[in-house]
Amino acid sequence: MFAIVIEKLSIWFEAAEQRRREEYLEQLSDVVQLEKRIRALEMNGYNI
Secondary structure, three states, X not given: OHHHXXXXXXXXXXXXXXXXXXXXXXXXXXXXXXXXXXXXXXXXXXXX
């Protein structure tokens, strides 16, 4: 039972983090800045 709760929380936190990254990238209208942000996220270990 405890493992199921932990798994559900993990999935929820991953989805929330993905939404946060997408919102961060969607703020830009300049493609150059978008590419810089994507590279910065990837260098910090995030998969885009």
